[in-house]
Amino acid sequence: MVTTPAPIAGAAAPAKKAPKQLPPPNSDFYEFAETLNAEEQAVLKQVRAFMETKVAPIINKYWIEDSFPFEVLPAFKELNIGGLGMQGYGCRGGSLLLSGLVAMELARVDCSFAGFFGIHNGMAIGSIYAAGSEEQKQKWLPPMARLEKIGCYGLTEPLVGSGASRGLMTTAKKEGDTWVLNGQKKWIGNSPWCDISIIWARDVADNEEKGFIVENKTTPGFSVEKIHNKIAFKVVQNGLITMKDCRVPAENHLQSGNSFRDTARVLRTLRYLVAWQATGCQMGAYEHALKYAQERLQFGRPIASFQLIQDLLARMLANVTASQCMVVRTAQLSAEGKLGDHHAALAKAFCTYRMRETVAWAREILGGNGISTDYNVARFFADAEVIYNYEGTYQMQNLMVGKAITGFSAFV
Known part of the structure; x- marks a missing residue:
């Protein structure tokens, strides 16, 4: 029988093995963030710090509750990333690579929060930036870039998804100095609580699609019903927009949004x-x-x-x-x-x-x-x-x- 020898009297106890240091999880294996300049790297680090300290600890609670964490918006505004990738009009600017890496960084912690910002920045601000007149850009982009006004983007409809290019059911009719919108938009992120909707509708006169800036809270005939019972993107608040003889001033027609x-x-x-x-x-x-x-x-x-x-x-x-x-x-x-x-x-x-x-x-x-x-x-x-x-x-x-x-x- 093999026996373990008794320890020698007065001998020191064997040193305990230090726990193995494991590499921390790092999904940027090829170090793409390092391709940014120093200033843009600092922005990306600020976004990561915000997401890890403000959003990550609470996001599961809001996801389960199907609600949005409005409590983090003041700190989010301080990041000053509204209008990222766009120049002028109070927009943050920066490279398109930075814009993409920020979107990736937001989604790395929570896809829903990334969706909220992508809808506002890429869809709402992006539509006005790409298709708006100079006057429209001067009026709307600065407060949207500061996140004082939040936007959404209304293209998808209850019966029109992939077929949007072949004829929306939402209509627009010119009457004097206003446009009258009728129809519905479905699955529109941010719409239950945001300030501005970019609505695409089919002009009954020429059958072309046109874009409009609609002020959600002050436009008669415009209403939003929150969509419940989702199994995903639960932090993003999606809505069913209904427009009944919704009158929009001609000045809110996106001047370059005509098809x-x-x-x-x-x-x-x-x-x-x-x-x-x-x-x-x-x-x-x-x-x-x-x-x-x-x-x-x-x-x-x-x-x-x-x-x-x-x-x-x-x-x-x-x-x-x-x-x-x-x-x-x-x-x-x-x-x-x-x-x-x-x-x-x-x-x-x-x-x-x-x-x-x-x-x-x-x-x-x-x-x-x-x-x-x-x-x-x-x-x-x-x-x-x-x-x-x-x-x-x-x-x-x-x-x-x-x-x-x-x-x-x-x-x-």
Whole structure:
């Protein structure tokens, strides 16, 4: 029989092994943030600090309650990122790469909060910036950039989604110095509480789509009903907008918003913005899954030490990094004036498809805990379904790419 020798009298006890220092979760594996200049890196760090200290500790509560964390808005305004990526009119400016990385950073902590800002900044401010007259820009953009007035974007309708280019059911009729709007818009983020809606409607005179700035709280005939019972994007407040003989002054007609081509100019930017959000969603799910795997013990050791778990984590990181490579290139193309609809469509389709895969693997790593909001991954898993669908479905994006590469349109 083998016996353990008794310790020698007076000998020092063996030193305890220091706990192993594990690498912190880092989803920016190729260090894209380092490509920004020092000033823009500082902005990105401020956004990360805000999201990690103000939003992350409370967001699960608001997500469960299907409500928006208005309490964080004062601190969010202090970041001064309204109008990011746009120049003048009180907008923050900055590179399109910074704009994308900020969208990614917001989604890395919470996709819904990123959605709120993307709707306001990319859709509402972006529409006025792209299609508004000089007077409209001077009037609306400064308070919107300061987040004193929050906007939403009304294109989708109860019976019109992917078919928006072929005829909206919401109508606009010119009567003297006003436009009369009638119809409904559905799934409009921010609409239950925001100040301004960008509404796209079909002009009954020429059958073309036109854009309008509608002041939600002071325009007769304009009402919003909050949409309840969602399983995803629960922090974003979505609404059903109803317009009954809603009279909008002619000065609020977007002067360069007179056809679907003008709508598409805004949508092009939005699609590649959604690709950034999808990438951020993957980053958040990956980082939570990695941290969980490093701490979760099974069979006496962390599951991160198991081959199958490491294989999943490596695949997730590859999806994240591939998506980052693609969206960084779209920002470069956009800055050079070369970004086409087909470029934005491919980025949106690819990044959202990979996002679905990544968040599913994250949920798998957490096992049963993967369906509990206490561990965060469930929130990313659910929110990914919205990002996959909105601003154009996966299939519609692929048809846009298909038309560009074959020369044939497969649209009905």
